[in-house]
Amino acid sequence: MLKLENIEVILGKNNKERKILNKLNFDVKDGEFALIVGENGAGKSTLFDAISGSIQVNSGKIWLSGQDITHTLQKHRAKLVSKVMQDPKLGTMENMTILENMAFAFKRGQIRGGEFFSSKHRIRTFKEKLSMLNIGLEDKIQELVSNLSGGQRQALSILMAILKESKILLLDEITAALDPASTDSVMELTNQILREKKLTCIMITHNLSQAIKYGDSLWFLKNGVFIKKYDKETKSKMTLAELSSKFEEV
Ligand SMILES: Nc1ncnc2c1ncn2[C@@H]1O[C@H](COP(=O)(O)OP(=O)(O)OP(=O)(O)O)[C@@H](O)[C@H]1O
Known part of the structure:
Protein backbone atom coordinates (compact mmCIF):
# COMPACT_ATOMS: atom_id res chain seq x y z
CA MET A 1 0.00 0.00 0.00
CA LEU A 2 1.13 3.53 -0.79
CA LYS A 3 -0.08 6.23 1.58
CA LEU A 4 0.57 9.94 1.44
CA GLY A 41 -1.01 22.94 -13.36
CA ALA A 42 -3.07 21.09 -10.69
CA GLY A 43 0.09 19.38 -9.43
CA LYS A 44 -0.18 15.89 -10.95
CA SER A 45 3.42 15.62 -12.16
CA THR A 46 4.67 17.18 -8.93
CA LEU A 47 2.82 14.44 -7.04
CA PHE A 48 4.61 11.78 -9.13
CA ASP A 49 7.93 13.55 -8.51
CA ALA A 50 7.24 13.44 -4.78
CA ILE A 51 6.44 9.71 -4.92
CA SER A 52 9.48 8.84 -7.05
CA GLY A 53 11.73 11.03 -4.89
CA SER A 54 12.90 13.34 -7.66
CA ILE A 55 11.76 16.18 -5.41
CA GLN A 56 11.73 16.27 -1.61
CA VAL A 57 8.48 17.10 0.17
CA ASN A 58 8.46 20.07 2.57
CA SER A 59 6.23 18.28 5.05
CA GLY A 60 4.06 15.20 5.41
CA LYS A 61 4.79 11.48 5.21
CA ILE A 62 5.02 8.94 2.40
CA TRP A 63 4.56 5.28 3.33
CA LEU A 64 5.16 2.36 0.98
CA SER A 65 4.37 -1.18 2.14
CA GLY A 66 4.47 0.04 5.74
CA GLN A 67 7.90 1.63 5.29
CA ASP A 68 8.41 5.37 5.75
CA ILE A 69 10.10 6.43 2.49
CA THR A 70 9.60 10.18 2.94
CA HIS A 71 13.34 10.80 3.05
CA THR A 72 14.54 7.77 1.05
CA LEU A 73 16.87 8.96 -1.73
CA GLN A 74 15.60 8.72 -5.32
CA LYS A 75 18.30 6.20 -6.29
CA HIS A 76 17.08 3.86 -3.54
CA ARG A 77 13.41 4.51 -4.36
CA ALA A 78 14.11 3.52 -8.00
CA LYS A 79 13.96 -0.12 -6.88
CA LEU A 80 10.51 0.46 -5.40
CA VAL A 81 8.94 2.83 -7.93
CA SER A 82 8.81 2.43 -11.75
CA LYS A 83 7.64 5.17 -14.06
CA VAL A 84 6.50 5.45 -17.68
CA MET A 85 6.41 8.91 -19.22
CA GLN A 86 4.19 10.53 -21.83
CA ASP A 87 6.82 10.43 -24.59
CA PRO A 88 7.62 6.86 -25.75
CA LYS A 89 11.09 8.12 -26.75
CA LEU A 90 11.92 8.74 -23.09
CA GLY A 91 11.26 5.15 -22.01
CA THR A 92 13.41 3.47 -24.67
CA MET A 93 16.75 4.02 -26.41
CA GLU A 94 16.24 4.31 -30.14
CA ASN A 95 19.78 3.49 -31.26
CA MET A 96 19.64 0.15 -29.46
CA THR A 97 17.77 -3.03 -30.41
CA ILE A 98 14.69 -4.28 -28.57
CA LEU A 99 16.88 -6.98 -27.00
CA GLU A 100 19.48 -4.45 -25.81
CA ASN A 101 16.76 -2.19 -24.42
CA MET A 102 15.24 -5.06 -22.46
CA ALA A 103 18.63 -6.21 -21.22
CA PHE A 104 19.36 -2.66 -20.10
CA ALA A 105 16.05 -2.41 -18.25
CA PHE A 106 16.59 -5.82 -16.65
CA LYS A 107 20.10 -5.04 -15.52
CA ARG A 108 19.33 -1.49 -14.40
CA GLY A 109 21.38 -0.79 -11.35
CA GLN A 110 23.59 -3.84 -11.87
CA ILE A 111 26.95 -4.24 -13.63
CA ARG A 112 26.39 -4.87 -17.34
CA GLY A 113 28.33 -7.68 -19.03
CA GLY A 114 28.68 -8.58 -22.74
CA GLU A 115 27.85 -12.24 -22.24
CA PHE A 116 24.46 -11.24 -20.94
CA PHE A 117 23.35 -10.02 -24.38
CA SER A 118 24.28 -13.29 -26.11
CA SER A 119 22.77 -15.60 -23.53
CA LYS A 120 20.19 -17.84 -25.21
CA HIS A 121 18.28 -18.17 -22.00
CA ARG A 122 17.89 -14.40 -21.67
CA ILE A 123 16.75 -14.07 -25.28
CA ARG A 124 14.15 -16.80 -24.74
CA THR A 125 12.95 -15.12 -21.54
CA PHE A 126 12.69 -11.71 -23.22
CA LYS A 127 10.85 -13.22 -26.21
CA GLU A 128 8.33 -14.77 -23.83
CA LYS A 129 7.81 -11.43 -22.12
CA LEU A 130 7.45 -9.60 -25.45
CA SER A 131 4.88 -12.12 -26.67
CA MET A 132 2.73 -11.04 -23.69
CA LEU A 133 2.23 -7.74 -25.56
CA ASN A 134 0.72 -9.65 -28.47
CA ILE A 135 2.00 -7.19 -31.10
CA GLY A 136 4.72 -9.35 -32.67
CA LEU A 137 7.73 -7.64 -31.05
CA GLU A 138 9.15 -11.04 -30.10
CA ASP A 139 9.96 -11.58 -33.80
CA LYS A 140 11.75 -8.21 -34.03
CA ILE A 141 14.05 -8.60 -31.05
CA GLN A 142 17.18 -7.66 -33.03
CA GLU A 143 15.54 -4.60 -34.64
CA LEU A 144 16.43 -1.06 -33.66
CA VAL A 145 13.80 0.60 -31.51
CA SER A 146 13.86 3.59 -33.90
CA ASN A 147 12.02 1.36 -36.42
CA LEU A 148 9.02 0.91 -34.09
CA SER A 149 5.82 2.97 -34.13
CA GLY A 150 4.95 5.23 -31.17
CA GLY A 151 2.43 2.69 -29.88
CA GLN A 152 4.84 -0.24 -30.16
CA ARG A 153 7.51 1.81 -28.45
CA GLN A 154 5.20 2.78 -25.60
CA ALA A 155 4.15 -0.86 -25.15
CA LEU A 156 7.86 -1.74 -24.91
CA SER A 157 8.40 1.09 -22.39
CA ILE A 158 5.66 -0.37 -20.18
CA LEU A 159 7.13 -3.86 -20.41
CA MET A 160 10.58 -2.49 -19.58
CA ALA A 161 9.19 -0.61 -16.59
CA ILE A 162 7.74 -3.80 -15.10
CA LEU A 163 10.65 -6.09 -15.98
CA LYS A 164 12.17 -5.49 -12.57
CA GLU A 165 9.67 -6.04 -9.82
CA SER A 166 8.83 -2.77 -8.10
CA LYS A 167 6.20 -1.93 -5.53
CA ILE A 168 4.40 0.68 -7.57
CA LEU A 169 4.07 1.70 -11.19
CA LEU A 170 3.51 5.37 -12.13
CA LEU A 171 2.05 6.05 -15.59
CA ASP A 172 2.21 9.72 -16.61
CA GLU A 173 -0.19 10.35 -19.53
CA ILE A 174 1.21 7.35 -21.37
CA THR A 175 -1.14 7.67 -24.33
CA ALA A 176 -1.02 11.46 -24.78
CA ALA A 177 1.47 11.28 -27.66
CA LEU A 178 -0.27 8.40 -29.47
CA ASP A 179 -2.89 8.25 -32.24
CA PRO A 180 -6.42 7.04 -31.28
CA ALA A 181 -5.89 3.43 -32.42
CA SER A 182 -2.56 3.12 -30.57
CA THR A 183 -4.11 4.81 -27.53
CA ASP A 184 -6.78 2.12 -27.32
CA SER A 185 -4.40 -0.78 -27.83
CA VAL A 186 -1.81 0.55 -25.35
CA MET A 187 -4.55 1.11 -22.72
CA GLU A 188 -6.02 -2.37 -23.22
CA LEU A 189 -2.57 -3.89 -22.99
CA THR A 190 -1.68 -1.88 -19.89
CA ASN A 191 -4.90 -2.88 -18.17
CA GLN A 192 -4.37 -6.55 -19.04
CA ILE A 193 -0.78 -6.54 -17.72
CA LEU A 194 -1.81 -4.76 -14.51
CA ARG A 195 -4.59 -7.25 -13.84
CA GLU A 196 -2.59 -10.37 -14.74
CA LYS A 197 0.38 -9.34 -12.64
CA LYS A 198 -1.77 -7.74 -9.90
CA LEU A 199 0.40 -4.62 -10.03
CA THR A 200 -0.25 -1.51 -7.98
CA CYS A 201 -0.47 1.42 -10.35
CA ILE A 202 -1.28 5.13 -10.45
CA MET A 203 -2.03 6.70 -13.81
CA ILE A 204 -2.39 10.38 -14.70
CA THR A 205 -4.68 11.02 -17.64
CA ILE A 212 -14.48 5.90 -16.79
CA LYS A 213 -13.39 2.65 -18.41
CA TYR A 214 -10.23 1.78 -16.49
CA GLY A 215 -9.08 1.63 -12.91
CA ASP A 216 -10.47 0.92 -9.45
CA SER A 217 -10.59 4.51 -8.27
CA LEU A 218 -10.67 7.95 -9.81
CA TRP A 219 -9.25 11.00 -8.06
CA PHE A 220 -9.76 14.68 -8.98
CA LEU A 221 -6.80 16.91 -8.17
CA LYS A 222 -7.21 20.67 -7.95
CA ASN A 223 -4.77 23.28 -6.65
CA GLY A 224 -2.55 20.62 -5.12
CA VAL A 225 -5.22 18.74 -3.20
CA PHE A 226 -7.64 15.91 -3.96
CA ILE A 227 -11.16 17.26 -3.93
CA LYS A 228 -13.12 14.20 -5.11
CA LYS A 229 -12.75 10.45 -5.30
CA TYR A 230 -15.02 8.00 -7.12
CA ASP A 231 -14.92 4.25 -6.66
CA LYS A 232 -15.05 1.87 -9.61
CA GLU A 233 -18.75 1.13 -9.34
CA THR A 234 -19.79 4.79 -9.21
CA LYS A 235 -17.59 5.99 -12.03
CA SER A 236 -18.30 3.08 -14.37
CA LYS A 237 -22.02 4.01 -14.27
CA MET A 238 -21.28 7.58 -15.41
CA THR A 239 -21.52 8.77 -18.98
CA LEU A 240 -18.72 10.82 -20.45
CA ALA A 241 -20.99 13.91 -20.35
CA GLU A 242 -21.74 13.36 -16.64
CA LEU A 243 -18.10 12.95 -15.72
CA SER A 244 -17.12 15.97 -17.83
CA SER A 245 -19.67 18.15 -16.04
CA LYS A 246 -18.46 16.91 -12.60
CA PHE A 247 -14.96 17.76 -13.71
CA GLU A 248 -15.95 21.24 -14.87
CA GLU A 249 -17.98 22.10 -11.77
CA VAL A 250 -15.10 21.51 -9.32
N1 LIG B 1 10.41 23.85 -10.44
C1 LIG B 1 9.31 24.60 -10.32
N2 LIG B 1 9.36 25.82 -9.81
C2 LIG B 1 8.25 26.56 -9.66
N3 LIG B 1 7.01 26.16 -10.02
C3 LIG B 1 6.91 24.95 -10.56
C4 LIG B 1 8.04 24.09 -10.75
N4 LIG B 1 7.59 22.92 -11.31
C5 LIG B 1 6.25 23.07 -11.48
N5 LIG B 1 5.85 24.26 -11.03
C6 LIG B 1 4.47 24.77 -11.03
O1 LIG B 1 3.70 23.87 -10.25
C7 LIG B 1 2.37 23.78 -10.76
C8 LIG B 1 2.00 22.31 -10.95
O2 LIG B 1 2.81 21.75 -11.97
P1 LIG B 1 2.62 20.24 -12.42
O3 LIG B 1 3.56 20.02 -13.57
O4 LIG B 1 2.75 19.35 -11.26
O5 LIG B 1 1.12 20.26 -12.93
P2 LIG B 1 0.30 19.16 -13.74
O6 LIG B 1 -0.98 18.94 -13.02
O7 LIG B 1 1.16 17.95 -13.96
O8 LIG B 1 0.03 19.91 -15.10
P3 LIG B 1 -0.09 19.39 -16.62
O9 LIG B 1 -1.39 18.68 -16.74
O10 LIG B 1 -0.04 20.66 -17.40
O11 LIG B 1 1.11 18.50 -16.88
C9 LIG B 1 2.36 24.59 -12.05
O12 LIG B 1 1.78 25.83 -11.80
C10 LIG B 1 3.82 24.75 -12.39
O13 LIG B 1 4.05 25.96 -13.07
Whole structure:
Protein backbone atom coordinates (compact mmCIF):
# COMPACT_ATOMS: atom_id res chain seq x y z
CA MET A 1 0.00 0.00 0.00
CA LEU A 2 1.13 3.53 -0.79
CA LYS A 3 -0.08 6.23 1.58
CA LEU A 4 0.57 9.94 1.44
CA GLU A 5 -0.26 11.99 4.52
CA ASN A 6 -0.55 15.79 4.56
CA ILE A 7 2.00 16.24 1.79
CA GLU A 8 3.19 19.78 1.19
CA VAL A 9 5.50 20.72 -1.66
CA ILE A 10 6.72 24.28 -2.16
CA LEU A 11 8.50 25.07 -5.43
CA GLY A 12 10.18 28.17 -6.81
CA LYS A 13 12.91 30.36 -5.46
CA ASN A 14 13.14 33.43 -3.20
CA ASN A 15 9.91 35.45 -3.23
CA LYS A 16 8.45 33.36 -6.09
CA GLU A 17 7.83 30.32 -3.89
CA ARG A 18 4.46 28.60 -4.37
CA LYS A 19 2.75 25.79 -2.53
CA ILE A 20 2.11 23.19 -5.26
CA LEU A 21 0.87 20.32 -3.08
CA ASN A 22 -1.25 21.51 -0.21
CA LYS A 23 -1.74 19.02 2.69
CA LEU A 24 -2.54 16.33 0.15
CA ASN A 25 -3.77 12.90 1.30
CA PHE A 26 -3.87 9.85 -0.98
CA ASP A 27 -3.74 6.09 -0.72
CA VAL A 28 -3.65 3.17 -3.12
CA LYS A 29 -3.97 -0.43 -1.96
CA ASP A 30 -1.86 -3.35 -3.19
CA GLY A 31 -3.07 -4.41 -6.63
CA GLU A 32 -5.20 -1.29 -7.05
CA PHE A 33 -5.22 0.73 -10.27
CA ALA A 34 -5.85 4.39 -9.36
CA LEU A 35 -6.44 7.12 -11.94
CA ILE A 36 -5.77 10.81 -11.40
CA VAL A 37 -7.31 13.64 -13.41
CA GLY A 38 -6.90 17.37 -12.96
CA GLU A 39 -6.53 20.51 -14.99
CA ASN A 40 -3.15 21.77 -16.25
CA GLY A 41 -1.01 22.94 -13.36
CA ALA A 42 -3.07 21.09 -10.69
CA GLY A 43 0.09 19.38 -9.43
CA LYS A 44 -0.18 15.89 -10.95
CA SER A 45 3.42 15.62 -12.16
CA THR A 46 4.67 17.18 -8.93
CA LEU A 47 2.82 14.44 -7.04
CA PHE A 48 4.61 11.78 -9.13
CA ASP A 49 7.93 13.55 -8.51
CA ALA A 50 7.24 13.44 -4.78
CA ILE A 51 6.44 9.71 -4.92
CA SER A 52 9.48 8.84 -7.05
CA GLY A 53 11.73 11.03 -4.89
CA SER A 54 12.90 13.34 -7.66
CA ILE A 55 11.76 16.18 -5.41
CA GLN A 56 11.73 16.27 -1.61
CA VAL A 57 8.48 17.10 0.17
CA ASN A 58 8.46 20.07 2.57
CA SER A 59 6.23 18.28 5.05
CA GLY A 60 4.06 15.20 5.41
CA LYS A 61 4.79 11.48 5.21
CA ILE A 62 5.02 8.94 2.40
CA TRP A 63 4.56 5.28 3.33
CA LEU A 64 5.16 2.36 0.98
CA SER A 65 4.37 -1.18 2.14
CA GLY A 66 4.47 0.04 5.74
CA GLN A 67 7.90 1.63 5.29
CA ASP A 68 8.41 5.37 5.75
CA ILE A 69 10.10 6.43 2.49
CA THR A 70 9.60 10.18 2.94
CA HIS A 71 13.34 10.80 3.05
CA THR A 72 14.54 7.77 1.05
CA LEU A 73 16.87 8.96 -1.73
CA GLN A 74 15.60 8.72 -5.32
CA LYS A 75 18.30 6.20 -6.29
CA HIS A 76 17.08 3.86 -3.54
CA ARG A 77 13.41 4.51 -4.36
CA ALA A 78 14.11 3.52 -8.00
CA LYS A 79 13.96 -0.12 -6.88
CA LEU A 80 10.51 0.46 -5.40
CA VAL A 81 8.94 2.83 -7.93
CA SER A 82 8.81 2.43 -11.75
CA LYS A 83 7.64 5.17 -14.06
CA VAL A 84 6.50 5.45 -17.68
CA MET A 85 6.41 8.91 -19.22
CA GLN A 86 4.19 10.53 -21.83
CA ASP A 87 6.82 10.43 -24.59
CA PRO A 88 7.62 6.86 -25.75
CA LYS A 89 11.09 8.12 -26.75
CA LEU A 90 11.92 8.74 -23.09
CA GLY A 91 11.26 5.15 -22.01
CA THR A 92 13.41 3.47 -24.67
CA MET A 93 16.75 4.02 -26.41
CA GLU A 94 16.24 4.31 -30.14
CA ASN A 95 19.78 3.49 -31.26
CA MET A 96 19.64 0.15 -29.46
CA THR A 97 17.77 -3.03 -30.41
CA ILE A 98 14.69 -4.28 -28.57
CA LEU A 99 16.88 -6.98 -27.00
CA GLU A 100 19.48 -4.45 -25.81
CA ASN A 101 16.76 -2.19 -24.42
CA MET A 102 15.24 -5.06 -22.46
CA ALA A 103 18.63 -6.21 -21.22
CA PHE A 104 19.36 -2.66 -20.10
CA ALA A 105 16.05 -2.41 -18.25
CA PHE A 106 16.59 -5.82 -16.65
CA LYS A 107 20.10 -5.04 -15.52
CA ARG A 108 19.33 -1.49 -14.40
CA GLY A 109 21.38 -0.79 -11.35
CA GLN A 110 23.59 -3.84 -11.87
CA ILE A 111 26.95 -4.24 -13.63
CA ARG A 112 26.39 -4.87 -17.34
CA GLY A 113 28.33 -7.68 -19.03
CA GLY A 114 28.68 -8.58 -22.74
CA GLU A 115 27.85 -12.24 -22.24
CA PHE A 116 24.46 -11.24 -20.94
CA PHE A 117 23.35 -10.02 -24.38
CA SER A 118 24.28 -13.29 -26.11
CA SER A 119 22.77 -15.60 -23.53
CA LYS A 120 20.19 -17.84 -25.21
CA HIS A 121 18.28 -18.17 -22.00
CA ARG A 122 17.89 -14.40 -21.67
CA ILE A 123 16.75 -14.07 -25.28
CA ARG A 124 14.15 -16.80 -24.74
CA THR A 125 12.95 -15.12 -21.54
CA PHE A 126 12.69 -11.71 -23.22
CA LYS A 127 10.85 -13.22 -26.21
CA GLU A 128 8.33 -14.77 -23.83
CA LYS A 129 7.81 -11.43 -22.12
CA LEU A 130 7.45 -9.60 -25.45
CA SER A 131 4.88 -12.12 -26.67
CA MET A 132 2.73 -11.04 -23.69
CA LEU A 133 2.23 -7.74 -25.56
CA ASN A 134 0.72 -9.65 -28.47
CA ILE A 135 2.00 -7.19 -31.10
CA GLY A 136 4.72 -9.35 -32.67
CA LEU A 137 7.73 -7.64 -31.05
CA GLU A 138 9.15 -11.04 -30.10
CA ASP A 139 9.96 -11.58 -33.80
CA LYS A 140 11.75 -8.21 -34.03
CA ILE A 141 14.05 -8.60 -31.05
CA GLN A 142 17.18 -7.66 -33.03
CA GLU A 143 15.54 -4.60 -34.64
CA LEU A 144 16.43 -1.06 -33.66
CA VAL A 145 13.80 0.60 -31.51
CA SER A 146 13.86 3.59 -33.90
CA ASN A 147 12.02 1.36 -36.42
CA LEU A 148 9.02 0.91 -34.09
CA SER A 149 5.82 2.97 -34.13
CA GLY A 150 4.95 5.23 -31.17
CA GLY A 151 2.43 2.69 -29.88
CA GLN A 152 4.84 -0.24 -30.16
CA ARG A 153 7.51 1.81 -28.45
CA GLN A 154 5.20 2.78 -25.60
CA ALA A 155 4.15 -0.86 -25.15
CA LEU A 156 7.86 -1.74 -24.91
CA SER A 157 8.40 1.09 -22.39
CA ILE A 158 5.66 -0.37 -20.18
CA LEU A 159 7.13 -3.86 -20.41
CA MET A 160 10.58 -2.49 -19.58
CA ALA A 161 9.19 -0.61 -16.59
CA ILE A 162 7.74 -3.80 -15.10
CA LEU A 163 10.65 -6.09 -15.98
CA LYS A 164 12.17 -5.49 -12.57
CA GLU A 165 9.67 -6.04 -9.82
CA SER A 166 8.83 -2.77 -8.10
CA LYS A 167 6.20 -1.93 -5.53
CA ILE A 168 4.40 0.68 -7.57
CA LEU A 169 4.07 1.70 -11.19
CA LEU A 170 3.51 5.37 -12.13
CA LEU A 171 2.05 6.05 -15.59
CA ASP A 172 2.21 9.72 -16.61
CA GLU A 173 -0.19 10.35 -19.53
CA ILE A 174 1.21 7.35 -21.37
CA THR A 175 -1.14 7.67 -24.33
CA ALA A 176 -1.02 11.46 -24.78
CA ALA A 177 1.47 11.28 -27.66
CA LEU A 178 -0.27 8.40 -29.47
CA ASP A 179 -2.89 8.25 -32.24
CA PRO A 180 -6.42 7.04 -31.28
CA ALA A 181 -5.89 3.43 -32.42
CA SER A 182 -2.56 3.12 -30.57
CA THR A 183 -4.11 4.81 -27.53
CA ASP A 184 -6.78 2.12 -27.32
CA SER A 185 -4.40 -0.78 -27.83
CA VAL A 186 -1.81 0.55 -25.35
CA MET A 187 -4.55 1.11 -22.72
CA GLU A 188 -6.02 -2.37 -23.22
CA LEU A 189 -2.57 -3.89 -22.99
CA THR A 190 -1.68 -1.88 -19.89
CA ASN A 191 -4.90 -2.88 -18.17
CA GLN A 192 -4.37 -6.55 -19.04
CA ILE A 193 -0.78 -6.54 -17.72
CA LEU A 194 -1.81 -4.76 -14.51
CA ARG A 195 -4.59 -7.25 -13.84
CA GLU A 196 -2.59 -10.37 -14.74
CA LYS A 197 0.38 -9.34 -12.64
CA LYS A 198 -1.77 -7.74 -9.90
CA LEU A 199 0.40 -4.62 -10.03
CA THR A 200 -0.25 -1.51 -7.98
CA CYS A 201 -0.47 1.42 -10.35
CA ILE A 202 -1.28 5.13 -10.45
CA MET A 203 -2.03 6.70 -13.81
CA ILE A 204 -2.39 10.38 -14.70
CA THR A 205 -4.68 11.02 -17.64
CA HIS A 206 -6.48 13.89 -19.35
CA ASN A 207 -8.68 11.38 -21.17
CA LEU A 208 -12.02 11.16 -19.31
CA SER A 209 -13.18 8.14 -21.38
CA GLN A 210 -10.18 6.23 -20.02
CA ALA A 211 -11.03 7.51 -16.54
CA ILE A 212 -14.48 5.90 -16.79
CA LYS A 213 -13.39 2.65 -18.41
CA TYR A 214 -10.23 1.78 -16.49
CA GLY A 215 -9.08 1.63 -12.91
CA ASP A 216 -10.47 0.92 -9.45
CA SER A 217 -10.59 4.51 -8.27
CA LEU A 218 -10.67 7.95 -9.81
CA TRP A 219 -9.25 11.00 -8.06
CA PHE A 220 -9.76 14.68 -8.98
CA LEU A 221 -6.80 16.91 -8.17
CA LYS A 222 -7.21 20.67 -7.95
CA ASN A 223 -4.77 23.28 -6.65
CA GLY A 224 -2.55 20.62 -5.12
CA VAL A 225 -5.22 18.74 -3.20
CA PHE A 226 -7.64 15.91 -3.96
CA ILE A 227 -11.16 17.26 -3.93
CA LYS A 228 -13.12 14.20 -5.11
CA LYS A 229 -12.75 10.45 -5.30
CA TYR A 230 -15.02 8.00 -7.12
CA ASP A 231 -14.92 4.25 -6.66
CA LYS A 232 -15.05 1.87 -9.61
CA GLU A 233 -18.75 1.13 -9.34
CA THR A 234 -19.79 4.79 -9.21
CA LYS A 235 -17.59 5.99 -12.03
CA SER A 236 -18.30 3.08 -14.37
CA LYS A 237 -22.02 4.01 -14.27
CA MET A 238 -21.28 7.58 -15.41
CA THR A 239 -21.52 8.77 -18.98
CA LEU A 240 -18.72 10.82 -20.45
CA ALA A 241 -20.99 13.91 -20.35
CA GLU A 242 -21.74 13.36 -16.64
CA LEU A 243 -18.10 12.95 -15.72
CA SER A 244 -17.12 15.97 -17.83
CA SER A 245 -19.67 18.15 -16.04
CA LYS A 246 -18.46 16.91 -12.60
CA PHE A 247 -14.96 17.76 -13.71
CA GLU A 248 -15.95 21.24 -14.87
CA GLU A 249 -17.98 22.10 -11.77
CA VAL A 250 -15.10 21.51 -9.32
N1 LIG B 1 10.41 23.85 -10.44
C1 LIG B 1 9.31 24.60 -10.32
N2 LIG B 1 9.36 25.82 -9.81
C2 LIG B 1 8.25 26.56 -9.66
N3 LIG B 1 7.01 26.16 -10.02
C3 LIG B 1 6.91 24.95 -10.56
C4 LIG B 1 8.04 24.09 -10.75
N4 LIG B 1 7.59 22.92 -11.31
C5 LIG B 1 6.25 23.07 -11.48
N5 LIG B 1 5.85 24.26 -11.03
C6 LIG B 1 4.47 24.77 -11.03
O1 LIG B 1 3.70 23.87 -10.25
C7 LIG B 1 2.37 23.78 -10.76
C8 LIG B 1 2.00 22.31 -10.95
O2 LIG B 1 2.81 21.75 -11.97
P1 LIG B 1 2.62 20.24 -12.42
O3 LIG B 1 3.56 20.02 -13.57
O4 LIG B 1 2.75 19.35 -11.26
O5 LIG B 1 1.12 20.26 -12.93
P2 LIG B 1 0.30 19.16 -13.74
O6 LIG B 1 -0.98 18.94 -13.02
O7 LIG B 1 1.16 17.95 -13.96
O8 LIG B 1 0.03 19.91 -15.10
P3 LIG B 1 -0.09 19.39 -16.62
O9 LIG B 1 -1.39 18.68 -16.74
O10 LIG B 1 -0.04 20.66 -17.40
O11 LIG B 1 1.11 18.50 -16.88
C9 LIG B 1 2.36 24.59 -12.05
O12 LIG B 1 1.78 25.83 -11.80
C10 LIG B 1 3.82 24.75 -12.39
O13 LIG B 1 4.05 25.96 -13.07
